[in-house]
Amino acid sequence: MSLRTFKGGIHPDDSKTATNGKPIVKLAPGNRLYFPLQQHIGAPLTPKVGVGDAVKLGQVIADSESFMSVPLHASVSGTVSDIGLYLYPTGLKMPTIVVDNDGQDTLSEGIGPKPDPETLSPEEIRAVIRQAGIVGMGGAGFPTHVKLTPPADKPISYVIVNGAECEPYLTSDHRVMLEHPDEVLYGARVVRHLFGLKDAFIAIEENKPDAIATLQEHAADDDGIHIIALKKKYPQGAEKQLIHALTGRMVPSGGLPADVGCLVLNIDTAAEICRAFTQGMPLIRRVVTVAGGAVAEPANIETRIGVPFRELIDCAGGLTCEPGKIIMGGPMMGIAGYSLDVPVVKGTSGILAFRPDEVAVSPESNCLRCGRCVQVCPMHLLPAQLNAYAGKGDYEKCEELDVLDCIECGCCSYVCPAKRHLVQSMRAAKQAVQIQRGKAKAASK
Amino acid sequence: MDSNTLVVSSSPHIKSRETTTRIMLDVAIALVPALLCGIIFFGVRALYITVVSVVSCVGLEYLWQKLCKKRVTISDGTALVTGLLLAMNLPATAPWWMVVVGALIAIIIAKQLFGGTGHNFVNPALAGRAFLLASWPVLMTKWVAPFTLGFSVAPDLLSSATPLAILKGTAEGQLPSLMDMFLGNIGGCIGETSALALLLGGIYLLLRRVISIRIPLSFIGMLAVLSFLFPGAGMDRLTYAAYSILGGGVFLGAFFMATDYTTSPITGKGQILMGLGCGVLTFVIRRFGGYPEGVSYAILLMNIATPLIDKYLRPTKFGATKRGRSHVA
Numbered sequence: 079m080s081l082r083t084f085k086g087g088i089h090p091d092d093s094k095t096a097t098n099g100k101p102i103v104k105l106a107p108g109n110r111l112y113f114p115l116q117q118h119i120g121a122p123l124t125p126k127v128g129v130g131d132a133v134k135l136g137q138v139i140a141d142s143e144s145f146m147s148v149p150l151h152a153s154v155s156g157t158v159s160d161i162g163l164y165l166y167p168t169g170l171k172m173p174t175i176v177v178d179n180d181g182q183d184t185l186s187e188g189i190g191p192k193p194d195p196e197t198l199s200p201e202e203i204r205a206v207i208r209q210a211g212i213v214g215m216g217g218a219g220f221p222t223h224v225k226l227t228p229p230a231d232k233p234i235s236y237v238i239v240n241g242a243e244c245e246p247y248l249t250s251d252h253r254v255m256l257e258h259p260d261e262v263l264y265g266a267r268v269v270r271h272l273f274g275l276k277d278a279f280i281a282i283e284e285n286k287p288d289a290i291a292t293l294q295e296h297a298a299d300d301d302g303i304h305i306i307a308l309k310k311k312y313p314q315g316a317e318k319q320l321i322h323a324l325t326g327r328m329v330p331s332g333g334l335p336a337d338v339g340c341l342v343l344n345i346d347t348a349a350e351i352c353r354a355f356t357q358g359m360p361l362i363r364r365v366v367t368v369a370g371g372a373v374a375e376p377a378n379i380e381t382r383i384g385v386p387f388r389e390l391i392d393c394a395g396g397l398t399c400e401p402g403k404i405i406m407g408g409p410m411m412g413i414a415g416y417s418l419d420v421p422v423v424k425g426t427s428g429i430l431a432f433r434p435d436e437v438a439v440s441p442e443s444n445c446l447r448c449g450r451c452v453q454v455c456p457m458h459l460l461p462a463q464l465n466a467y468a469g470k471g472d473y474e475k476c477e478e479l480d481v482l483d484c485i486e487c488g489c490c491s492y493v494c495p496a497k498r499h500l501v502q503s504m505r506a507a508k509q510a511v512q513i514q515r516g517k518a519k520a521a522s523k
Numbered sequence: 524m525d526s527n528t529l530v531v532s533s534s535p536h537i538k539s540r541e542t543t544t545r546i547m548l549d550v551a552i553a554l555v556p557a558l559l560c561g562i563i564f565f566g567v568r569a570l571y572i573t574v575v576s577v578v579s580c581v582g583l584e585y586l587w588q589k590l591c592k593k594r595v596t597i598s599d600g601t602a603l604v605t606g607l608l609l610a611m612n613l614p615a616t617a618p619w620w621m622v623v624v625g626a627l628i629a630i631i632i633a634k635q636l637f638g639g640t641g642h643n644f645v646n647p648a649l650a651g652r653a654f655l656l657a658s659w660p661v662l663m664t665k666w667v668a669p670f671t672l673g674f675s676v677a678p679d680l681l682s683s684a685t686p687l688a689i690l691k692g693t694a695e696g697q698l699p700s701l702m703d704m705f706l707g708n709i710g711g712c713i714g715e716t717s718a719l720a721l722l723l724g725g726i727y728l729l730l731r732r733v734i735s736i737r738i739p740l741s742f743i744g745m746l747a748v749l750s751f752l753f754p755g756a757g758m759d760r761l762t763y764a765a766y767s768i769l770g771g772g773v774f775l776g777a778f779f780m781a782t783d784y785t786t787s788p789i790t791g792k793g794q795i796l797m798g799l800g801c802g803v804l805t806f807v808i809r810r811f812g813g814y815p816e817g818v819s820y821a822i823l824l825m826n827i828a829t830p831l832i833d834k835y836l837r838p839t840k841f842g843a844t845k846r847g848r849s850h851v852a
Binding site: 088090169246318322328329330331333400401402403404405409410411412413414415416430432434437438439440443444445446447448449450452453456457458459460462463479480483486488491492493494495496497499501502505 | 531596839
């Protein structure tokens, strides 16, 4: 049987062998941790603690009244030493609560197992998940309880846990599936139950046969859990492409997975949902792949949220040379940074340090119109033309050519023989179009 | 760690090894069998014409860019390929100055004046050939039979009719065997006669994924089907179709000229249409036009239609809604 996949996409070297066989190691948090106030998409949080306050492990240190937000918890016990602007992994400064770790890990009151989710109503389940501060851990940071609250007229028929992990280098989801399969399955069952469904799907790329086998083994007694192998191809794990491969349904342009009755969760997110119920523990840790040619001993590290990148790099044996590039996330969609003095946040799936010779820097040359970008675009757009119009500042034409449908996966820039910065220009065009739309909306009011 | 040495750039942070130069090098490699056949059949003069053409194209591009104070881009290999293709499209009897004029039209007029690599609206080599054919029609059709040409063109050299001219009835002569047509043992331009050599090069380009099968297959297929359906007077359908696709540079055009990235459609559907259009036009020009052969003009016409094809044959975007292409707000 040919494996399920989507049309388009690329086959980069997945560079996963440095870490995919390495068990997750636990990193003890250092003396000082940093908690940026906005690690999710949505409303900003307000600090619930002041400088000098003592905090305990799992205590809410910032929250918001808004539905479109999740609380933030202290991942250690200690004292708040500062609240101010600190560097965030995306390169901007953000209001941040700084906690000095006392090393005691004194648990906050009220942390303990929650009732069996089977006995809870959907509202109660969502409340537990929000209270645990859970967001999509694949990188975007969309609040999970919001995702689990689709409009009433859009019934969910597919619950999908996304174990594709198609980004090169990253192996954290792979290791979580291998080492914590029951937690992943528990999370899938909670969400399945929430929507009153019998089935849940876990989709995994074929390059992780051990993860597929492990999950199948652990789900052997549950015929409502379906482990689906997908073809290895980037961006197989992109939400829309994953849904299409699995169900044949296409999320409409500008729409959400719920429009086609689908709900997609990240592997680590599913595992966090499990911990929120079985231990009552909020999201205070995550698994991060630390890799790249400049890292001495690439590793999968379980770290507390708030630990600086530098400590994770040290845990992975330190750097072998002056790095040429530091990336948060994978090499296809991750964000390049300029400092290791930024904290791990809820969406940090990987930290990559590239040697200078691994850094792809080449000047742009003229577009040949070879059409490789058109062949690989998983959204079936025309990157070469969008790039030309964006370069001329003709954003109206970009809008007409559906630039807003671009998922910024990077396939076009990856294959371009003229090394044109296709995604970069399309990202700029998207922002320009959105700003223009916002202005038009404001003017019409 | 010094943050001044860190590269902070937009994703993706890894790139494929593919480059423009590598692609052009592949095209040049793929042309080697055809060039060798040209040298075997038309002597060392075929090599001389090719060298003159390549040196002229690369040299003119260099001079022009220096003169205009532009970045010199001869290292991208596109001028090399244009030079090779121009030579493939010339008779081995061509005088050297004519080759230089062809290179001038190709590189300066067709390519650089429109913005250089990637901006020409017709295939530069074909533009050069079309100009030469219009300006010096006799010199451009001075074919000789294989194995008769020395380095210099003797004035009493017997000219040889191309199979297509014989087929059309505009020239006297005995049709060569199909095997000679396939091997290239016939009169014609330097690089167009050997279907076998061109096919080898074409397969190399397909394997290297430099080109897709869409344009060559739809081009040759369409021409074969039309020739089969409407054969010339007194000829067997299959034989006529075979002569049609083996003669007159169809393989050179289909694999190397019509597939030129810059002047062919960017989408898969558009490329199929391009091939079909080339096939139809080649047939129509050969059957109803004054020339016995129509590949170059067919491709040039489809080059000009390419922007239109790209405008109307866009791929359907992922998740397009029934209400049309507009984005759901």
